[in-house]
Amino acid sequence: MSVMSSVLFLAQVQPVPSPAPAKIDPPALDAVWPILIVLAAACVGVLFEAFLPRHQRWPAQVALSLLALAGAGVALATYLSDAPEAGEMAMFNTLAVDRPALFLWGTLLALSVGAVLLIADRSVEPGGAFVATAAIRPGTVQDRAQVTATGMQTEVFPLTLFALGGMMIFCAANDLLTMFIALEVLSLPLYLMCGLARRRRLLSQEAAVKYFLLGAFASAFFLYGVALLYGYAGSVRLADISAAAAGTDRSDTLLFAGMGLLVVGLLFKASVGPFHTWTPDVYQGAPTPVTAFMAACTKVAAFGGILRVLQVAFESTQWEWRGVLWGVAIASMVIGAILGLTQTDVKRMIAYSSVAHAGFLLIGAIALTDRGLSGTLFYLLTYGFTTLAAFGVISLVRDSSGEATHLSQWAGLAKRSPLVAGVFTFLLLALAGIPLTSGFVGKFVVFEAAIDDGMAPLVVIALVASAVAAFFYLRVIVLMYFSEPAADGPTVTVPGAFTTAAITLGVLVTLLLGILPSFALDWAAGGAFAIR
Amino acid sequence: MTPTYYLLLSALLFTIGAVGVLVRRNAIVVFMCVELMLNAVNLSLVTFARLNGDLHGQVMGFFVMVVAAAEVVVGLAIILSIFRTRRTASVDDSNLLKY
Numbered sequence: 001m002s003v004m005s006s007v008l009f010l011a012q013v014q015p016v017p018s019p020a021p022a023k024i025d026p027p028a029l030d031a032v033w034p035i036l037i038v039l040a041a042a043c044v045g046v047l048f049e050a051f052l053p054r055h056q057r058w059p060a061q062v063a064l065s066l067l068a069l070a071g072a073g074v075a076l077a078t079y080l081s082d083a084p085e086a087g088e089m090a091m092f093n094t095l096a097v098d099r100p101a102l103f104l105w106g107t108l109l110a111l112s113v114g115a116v117l118l119i120a121d122r123s124v125e126p127g128g129a130f131v132a133t134a135a136i137r138p139g140t141v142q143d144r145a146q147v148t149a150t151g152m153q154t155e156v157f158p159l160t161l162f163a164l165g166g167m168m169i170f171c172a173a174n175d176l177l178t179m180f181i182a183l184e185v186l187s188l189p190l191y192l193m194c195g196l197a198r199r200r201r202l203l204s205q206e207a208a209v210k211y212f213l214l215g216a217f218a219s220a221f222f223l224y225g226v227a228l229l230y231g232y233a234g235s236v237r238l239a240d241i242s243a244a245a246a247g248t249d250r251s252d253t254l255l256f257a258g259m260g261l262l263v264v265g266l267l268f269k270a271s272v273g274p275f276h277t278w279t280p281d282v283y284q285g286a287p288t289p290v291t292a293f294m295a296a297c298t299k300v301a302a303f304g305g306i307l308r309v310l311q312v313a314f315e316s317t318q319w320e321w322r323g324v325l326w327g328v329a330i331a332s333m334v335i336g337a338i339l340g341l342t343q344t345d346v347k348r349m350i351a352y353s354s355v356a357h358a359g360f361l362l363i364g365a366i367a368l369t370d371r372g373l374s375g376t377l378f379y380l381l382t383y384g385f386t387t388l389a390a391f392g393v394i395s396l397v398r399d400s401s402g403e404a405t406h407l408s409q410w411a412g413l414a415k416r417s418p419l420v421a422g423v424f425t426f427l428l429l430a431l432a433g434i435p436l437t438s439g440f441v442g443k444f445v446v447f448e449a450a451i452d453d454g455m456a457p458l459v460v461i462a463l464v465a466s467a468v469a470a471f472f473y474l475r476v477i478v479l480m481y482f483s484e485p486a487a488d489g490p491t492v493t494v495p496g497a498f499t500t501a502a503i504t505l506g507v508l509v510t511l512l513l514g515i516l517p518s519f520a521l522d523w524a525a526g527g528a529f530a531i532r
Numbered sequence: 533m534t535p536t537y538y539l540l541l542s543a544l545l546f547t548i549g550a551v552g553v554l555v556r557r558n559a560i561v562v563f564m565c566v567e568l569m570l571n572a573v574n575l576s577l578v579t580f581a582r583l584n585g586d587l588h589g590q591v592m593g594f595f596v597m598v599v600a601a602a603e604v605v606v607g608l609a610i611i612l613s614i615f616r617t618r619r620t621a622s623v624d625d626s627n628l629l630k631y
Contacts, residue, residue: 138617177592184599188606195610205614206626212610213562213623216603217553220569223596224546227573230589231539231580281629 031083031090031097033075034105039165041068045158054151058128061157062120068161069116073109076102087530093237094178096308099527101172103377104304106523108171108297111384112164114502115293118392119156123496125402128152129287129395130196138201146198153196159189160293167297171304174532176226176236176262179305183222183269186301187215190294194286199402207285214268214278222265228258229313238313239531246316259314259321266309270302271351272358273332280343283351288403291347292391295354296384299361303380307365307373312529315368325366326458332359333465340472346394346405349472350387353431356469357383360462364446367453374525375445381520382430382438382513389506390427396420396493404490410476412485417492421480423507428477430510432470438513445521538579545572559611559621563604570600 029036041064048060080102087098095101122128130153132146166186173179195208230236232254233244245255264275271279283291314321336356343349361383364376397404397413397420404410414421430437443466447459495503513520545568552565574593581589615621 134613177595181595181599184602188602191606191610195613202617203628205610205617206628208610209559209614209623209626210629212607213553213559213566216563216566216607217550217569220546220549220566220573223570223573224576226592227576227580227589230577230592231583234584234586235588236592285629 027091029090031079031088032095033079034072034109035165035168037072037075038068038161038168041065041071042158042161042165045161046155049155049158057154058120058122058152061154062116065116065120065157065161066113069109069113073106076105076109085527087527089174089530089532093532094174095169095172096174096530096532097172098530100304100307100373100377100529103524103526104171104300104380105168107300107377107381107384108164108167111296111300111388112160112293114385114388114392114505115289115297116157116160117498117502117505118289118292118388118395119160121289121395121496121498121502122150122152124395124398124493124499125198126150127198129198129289130156131198131201134196138205143201152198156193156196156290159193163187163189163193163293164297167301170301171308173305173308174238176229176238176241179309180219180223180226183219183265183305186298187219187269190290190298191215193290193293194282196290197285197287200285203285204287207282210285211278211282218265218268218275221261221268225258225260225262225265228254229262232258238309241313242316242531245314255317256320259317260324262309263306263325266302266306267328267362270299270306270358270361271355272362273328273335273355276332276335276355276358279355280348280351283354284345284347284405288347288391288395292388295350295391296388299354299358299387300380300384303358303361303365303376306362307376308529310365311368311373312531318368322366325362326455329359329362329366329458330461332356332362333462334359337465337468337472340469343472344407346407346410346476347391349407349476350390350394350431353469353473354387356465357431359465360443360446363450363455363458363462367446367449367455369449369453370525370528371445371449371452373528374521375442375449377524378513378517378521379442379446381524382442382510385506385509385513386427386430386437386439389503389510390424390431392495392499392503392506393420393424393427395499396495397490398493399488399490407476407479409486409490411479411483412489413480413492415485416489420492423503425477425480426507427510428473430514432473433466434470436511436514438510438517441514441517441521535579535583539576542572542576542579545569545575557622557624559614559623562623563607563611567600567604570596 090097127150132149132151134153136142163186166182169182173182191212194211195205197204233241268275333356336352340352364372430439433439433443450459549565549569553562556562574596577589577593
């Protein structure tokens with residue numbers, strides 16, 4: 001009765017028709033199919049884990065992951081054939097699908113093919129590099145049994161795809177909230193993947209804890225930066241922040257405090273300079289295929305984000321903050337080059353090398369010109385493939401307890417396996433930036449853009465740092481070729497098809513971009529960021 | 533009501549969280565300090581929403597809560613797995629990876 005009367009009452013007091021709700025068009029999806037395919041395949045992968053019997057999961061997951069990457073690549077190529085030159089906004093202006101974003105998507109997809117092949121390999125380590133069941137406690141009877149078991153925790157494939165989806169969103173994000181969500185979507189699966197090594201599980205779990213705690217700490221900084229910039233500009237869209245910073249009647253404290261905190265979060269993810277402390281530990285402790293994925297793809301995504309934030313949101317205030325990032329780039333190059341000299345573990349050595357490379361990349365990123373942008377994009381492409389192949393090679397040198405990563409164990413490797421030593425030498429030379437490798441072209445275009453933009457002193461420091469870094473790459477080469485192998489030294493595993501394919505991919509791209517870089521340079525210079 | 537006070541409170545909470553991450557030894561407590569930082573950010577987001585007179589900040593607060601919940605799931609799983617191995621959650625005892 002009372003319900004009836006209230007309905008009648010409502011009907012009486014609301015005679016005026018309510019205004020028609022604003023019509024919201026469904027978003028056009030043609031620009032974002034690559035992301036949707038990757039994320040959908042990740043969800044299907046989770047269902048596979050739930051419904052397939054254990055022995056069918058590995059083939060199903062590998063096939064699904066590779067198909068998803070191929071499908072996303074086809075979708076990207078299809079879109080690219082008639083994409084608007086200036087880029088377009090997708091998903092209600094949260095994603096900017098412009099030329100740099102498309103280039104980074106292509107790079108990420110290609111690198112992920114290599115990483116998935118390394119992750120899927122079961123020939124180098126019988127059963128794969130991943131623990132059979134992550135819940136088994138290290139050091140127990142079950143743990144010793146799982147080392148020789150043939151199964152692996154196949155959740156790692158959907159986790160890889162989720163992380164990849166997050167990375168793709170991250171480098172196209174047009175507002176800071178989307179960027180934050182993407183940062184978490186890419187980070188959370190990586191934290192878990194770090195802790196899944198089959199052998200040396202204590203190291204692996206420790207790497208996961210360190211990466212998680214420091215990563216969460218850094219994303220809190222990122223988020224506080226977002227909040228302060230929202231308070232400053234009244235919006236988190238990059239173009240709005242840029243517009244607000246151009247008119248100067250607001251508090252600069254909020255702007256620069258917010259920018260500082262935001263950039264600290266980004267630099268942490270890119271393992272730049274003084275924010276690198278997690279990098280060596282995590283690179284060493286994580287399973288090597290995951291390290292390869294992290295080193296290549298996270299770097300690409302993080303620098304994609306840094307480039308977009310600096311060029312779109314903060315270009316108008318560059319004279320205030322550029323000096324600080326000069327200092328950060330110098331710190332990163334010096335730390336990477338000097339501490340890399342003292343390392344005795346080959347994975348840690350590559351980690352410090354990645355810190356030095358992050359410094360070189362940052363030089364390109366703070367040259368706020370079109371050439372700085374295209375040079376940095378090209379450098380990311382070359383660095384990703386080289387480092388992916390390097391970690392692939394590192395996973396091949398093994399002794400009875402797993403991978404032999406101590407440098408003394410690599411002595412005389414050329415006598416045991418001339419091919420592996422030759423390939424690794426080539427990759428180290430590429431990391432050092434010797435001509436005829438992609439590393440040389442990458443450094444050349446970045447430094448050239450930096451000199452054009454008036455940063456000659458920084459380039460001089462970078463050249464000195466790369467000379468110092470070249471010393472520790474050459475030290476490994478000398479060790480492999482001119483030392484006597486130890487009697488109980490490691491063996492070089494003959495890799496199966498998957499790892500061979502991944503290493504070959506990395507080496508071929510490194511060589512090809514060293515000899516014929518012009519086509520990739522043209523792609524990288526396809527256009528600037530869309531600002532809307 | 534002076535919104536500035538809320539911003540100052542938020543900055544204070546964020547600082548307490550950050551200092552806690554740096555000085556505390558137990559991984560769970562470190563993680564709680566990170567959560568404190570995220571909630572301090574929520575407070576400033578909501579205050580800025582009030583100052584700016586729009587709802588975006590409040591909506592972002594919801595996003596942050598969801599992300600924090602997801603982070604708890606992943607983080608506690610990782611901390612628990614290392615606790616079961618070592619019988620301690622102290623971050624000082626995780627010292628195999630160094631130099």
